Amino acid sequence: MTLDRPLTLAEKVVYGHLDDPTTRAVRGETYLKLRPDRVAMQDATAQMATLQFISAGLPTTQVPTTVHCDHLIAAQEGAGEDLARAKSENAEVYDFLSSASSKYGMGFWRPGSGIIHQIVLENYAFPGGLMIGTDSHTPNAGGLGMVAVGVGGADAVDVMAGLPWELKAPKIIGVKLSGKLTGWASAKDVILKVAGILTVKGGTGAIIEYFGEGVDSLSCTGMGTICNMGAEIGATTSIFPYNSRMGDYLNATGRQGIASLAETYSENLRADDSAVYDQIIEVDLSTLEPHVNGPFTPDLAHPLSQFKAAVEKQGWPPELTVGLIGSCTNSSYEDMSRSASIVRQALDKGVKSKSLFNITPGSEQVRATIARDGIIDTFEETGGTVLANACGPCIGQWNRSDVPKGTPNSIVTSFNRNFSMRNDGNPQTHTFITSPELVTAMALSGRLDFNPLTDELTAADGSSFKLELPKGDELPARGYDPGEDTFQPPMEDASAVKVHVDPSSARLQLLEPFQAWNGSDYEDLPILIKALGKCTTDHISMAGPWLKYRGHLDNISNNMLIGAVNAENGEINSVKNSLTGEYGAVPDVARAYKAAGVQWVVVGDENYGEGSSREHAALEPRHLGGVAVLVRSFARIHETNLKKQGMLPLTFATPEDYDKIDPEDKLSITGLSTFAPGVPLSVVVKKPGGVTLNVTVNHTFNADQIEWFKAGSALNKIKSDLLS
Numbered sequence: 270m271t272l273d274r275p276l277t278l279a280e281k282v283v284y285g286h287l288d289d290p291t292t293r294a295v296r297g298e299t300y301l302k303l304r305p306d307r308v309a310m311q312d313a314t315a316q317m318a319t320l321q322f323i324s325a326g327l328p329t330t331q332v333p334t335t336v337h338c339d340h341l342i343a344a345q346e347g348a349g350e351d352l353a354r355a356k357s358e359n360a361e362v363y364d365f366l367s368s369a370s371s372k373y374g375m376g377f378w379r380p381g382s383g384i385i386h387q388i389v390l391e392n393y394a395f396p397g398g399l400m401i402g403t404d405s406h407t408p409n410a411g412g413l414g415m416v417a418v419g420v421g422g423a424d425a426v427d428v429m430a431g432l433p434w435e436l437k438a439p440k441i442i443g444v445k446l447s448g449k450l451t452g453w454a455s456a457k458d459v460i461l462k463v464a465g466i467l468t469v470k471g472g473t474g475a476i477i478e479y480f481g482e483g484v485d486s487l488s489c490t491g492m493g494t495i496c497n498m499g500a501e502i503g504a505t506t507s508i509f510p511y512n513s514r515m516g517d518y519l520n521a522t523g524r525q526g527i528a529s530l531a532e533t534y535s536e537n538l539r540a541d542d543s544a545v546y547d548q549i550i551e552v553d554l555s556t557l558e559p560h561v562n563g564p565f566t567p568d569l570a571h572p573l574s575q576f577k578a579a580v581e582k583q584g585w586p587p588e589l590t591v592g593l594i595g596s597c598t599n600s601s602y603e604d605m606s607r608s609a610s611i612v613r614q615a616l617d618k619g620v621k622s623k624s625l626f627n628i629t630p631g632s633e634q635v636r637a638t639i640a641r642d643g644i645i646d647t648f649e650e651t652g653g654t655v656l657a658n659a660c661g662p663c664i665g666q667w668n669r670s671d672v673p674k675g676t677p678n679s680i681v682t683s684f685n686r687n688f689s690m691r692n693d694g695n696p697q698t699h700t701f702i703t704s705p706e707l708v709t710a711m712a713l714s715g716r717l718d719f720n721p722l723t724d725e726l727t728a729a730d731g732s733s734f735k736l737e738l739p740k741g742d743e744l745p746a747r748g749y750d751p752g753e754d755t756f757q758p759p760m761e762d763a764s765a766v767k768v769h770v771d772p773s774s775a776r777l778q779l780l781e782p783f784q785a786w787n788g789s790d791y792e793d794l795p796i797l798i799k800a801l802g803k804c805t806t807d808h809i810s811m812a813g814p815w816l817k818y819r820g821h822l823d824n825i826s827n828n829m830l831i832g833a834v835n836a837e838n839g840e841i842n843s844v845k846n847s848l849t850g851e852y853g854a855v856p857d858v859a860r861a862y863k864a865a866g867v868q869w870v871v872v873g874d875e876n877y878g879e880g881s882s883r884e885h886a887a888l889e890p891r892h893l894g895g896v897a898v899l900v901r902s903f904a905r906i907h908e909t910n911l912k913k914q915g916m917l918p919l920t921f922a923t924p925e926d927y928d929k930i931d932p933e934d935k936l937s938i939t940g941l942s943t944f945a946p947g948v949p950l951s952v953v954v955k956k957p958g959g960v961t962l963n964v965t966v967n968h969t970f971n972a973d974q975i976e977w978f979k980a981g982s983a984l985n986k987i988k989s990d991l992l993s
């Protein structure tokens with residue numbers, strides 16, 4: 270690609286992976302066909318991706334691919350017991366993924382290995398690379414200078430099948446970092462602040478690229494934290510330029526060769542001096558203070574100095590029931606060692622954690638190293654519970670027993686999301702996000718409004734003391750201890766391997782192809798639900814106890830939209846069946862429509878489908894008879910997932926038109942016979958009294974994607990192309 274302009278780093282990496290190097294890319298407009306270097310899938314999304322790969326009848330993956338078992342391990346007693354229980358409870362799913370990995374040439378990281386994004390950083394990420402992952406926090410690898418993008422399983426299938434991966438050329442938002450972190454501030458606070466500035470939809474369609482002298486004051490894993498949480502502002506991904514901190518991390522994790530290549534070609538691993546950004550945000554690290562974000566949304570940012578007042582004013586429960594450090598966002602050696610230094614200070618004063626305190630190491634390597642270095646002992650000495658190397662409470666895999674469901678309470682985590690009900694299924698749990706260091710300090714005090722910069726703790730002898738600044742090693746001084754080898758490499762000859770799906774299984778179900786479009790407009794469709802306000806993928810396809818059904822489309826569809834707020838009555842999981850006039854659970858009403866041969870639509874608000882890459886949020890409405898989702902705006906991944914599954918993601922040309930539609934209206938989607946890129950469609954809204962109004966709706970389909978819709982799904986199109 271010959272370009273007559275200076276390039277940002279993100280463009281250098283993206284355009285360097287074009288299928289056709291002559292493509293001329295226009296940011297925000299051109300659909301790029303790209304060739305990723307790698308695919309990573311976590312066990313809760315890999316099942317459906319693998320089932321789609323199997324249904325396409327493809328022989329083996331064409332691109333290096335790994336499967337990571339990290340989401341299905343429920344936290345209850347602690348690492349050993351929880352992992353043993355998970356291996357027993359999830360044996361069927363692990364066997365399916367393990368055998369499919371062998372059969373289709375994928376590496377398999379067994380349960381206990383660690384969280385996908387930490388494993389990727391430790392083993393596979395490299396500066397200048399491009400990868401996709403079936404998890405929205407895939408961007409964590411931006412901490413090693415990679416363009417790493419979260420996608421739905423169907424996108425992964427494209428790449429595993431040897432097809433190019435399609436991405437609309439992103440805008441590039443620059444974040445210029447100056448100064449150096451001081452005091453209690455950490456890398457986490459950079460993204461907590463940026464989230465407050467950009468909000469949960471501010472990064473949609475954009476790559477966030479960090480630059481400036483402040484970059485060099487951040488550790489590699491700290492840069493990973495910042496990139497990881499870029500998913501919370503809807504960013505396609507985030508990326509840092511190559512620097513010595515990345516080199517140090519690559520050397521510490523046995524990748525000296527990559528480090529030396531990156532040093533040699535570092536010019537290509539940073540933006541050109543006069544690169545142009547679509548927007549620039551400046552953050553002075555020297556004045557950056559710690560932040561606490563929440564509750565219920567990751568962009569509700571509170572500088573620590575203002576948080577105590579906010580807790581009081583808002584009436585959030587000030588007692589801190591549980592502090593949790595870890596998750597893919599903050600579970601590095603540096604995170605653990607800095608947190609342990611705070612615990613140690615308190616223990617030396619005879620003070621243990623007043624709140625329950627849970628710790629999830631990011632990987633077996635981190636666990637083994639912090640165990641060797643006495644850090645686990647320190648956590649356990651203060652009463653902490655070290656959980657399995659897994660997602661656990663972050664995704665609701667938490668058999669929580671300290672607080673009855675429905676009880677208002679506050680927890681604080683070093684995670685990346687805090688949506689309602691996400692961690693423990695309790696809508697009254699107020700989850701706040703901050704750095705692991707601050708989580709630890711708050712847990713020691715037992716209070717949500719504890720500020721270590723101003724407040725004191727009481728020592729065992731009754732004296733008061735202030736916590737000193739956290740101290741920790743960015744990398745283990747004695748090197749990493751790899752711990753147990755939990756990796757199953759791809760098999761050389763997998764011809765004898767059988768992938769078995771029991772037809773009577775409750776957790777795995779082979780997929781049936783979706784029906785092709787019938788060539789007609791959609792007439793007088795009922796609105797299954799008009800969702801009000803925030804409707805994330807956790808609202809559309811809840812995780813937690815539903816994670817066990819992620820490989821069984823019909824069973825998991827019983828959680829469809831049960832967390833969405835019905836604009837008609839302000840309730841969740843209660844909608845009117847327009848055939849009977851009775852109210853019922855959303856999935857039940859959808860099944861009643863399907864049984865009656867009635868197709869339906871969903872109406873939604875801003876940033877619909879925010880959050881996870883779980884394509885179940887698109888597969889489920891498709892499976893239960895939905896044909897379109899009409900909203901004010903979409904989150905990127907979810908909009909693509911809806912297209913991939915043959916649904917119509919549509920947006921109001923006039924956002925205020927959302928208010929003109931009432932739940933009992935009937936919608937007709939017209940103009941489909943001339944469905945074309947850039948040509949809006951028209952929705953005829955019929956009110957119960959017979960009044961009708963026309964609403965113009967937009968879409969972002971390109972010509973290829975319109976073929977997905979006509980074929981019934983992208984997979985149907987792939988199969989027909991492969992067979993032709």
Ligand SMILES: O=C(O)C[C@@](O)(C[N+](=O)[O-])C(=O)O
Binds near residue numbers: 403406664812
């Ligand atoms: O949906 C899941 O499988 C859990 C997940 O890791 C997915 N995600 O972020 O894309 C998450 O954090 O929501």
Ligand code: SF4
Binds near residue numbers: 406
């Ligand atoms: S955000 Fe939570 S659930 Fe998702 S990958 Fe990270 S640790 Fe796992």
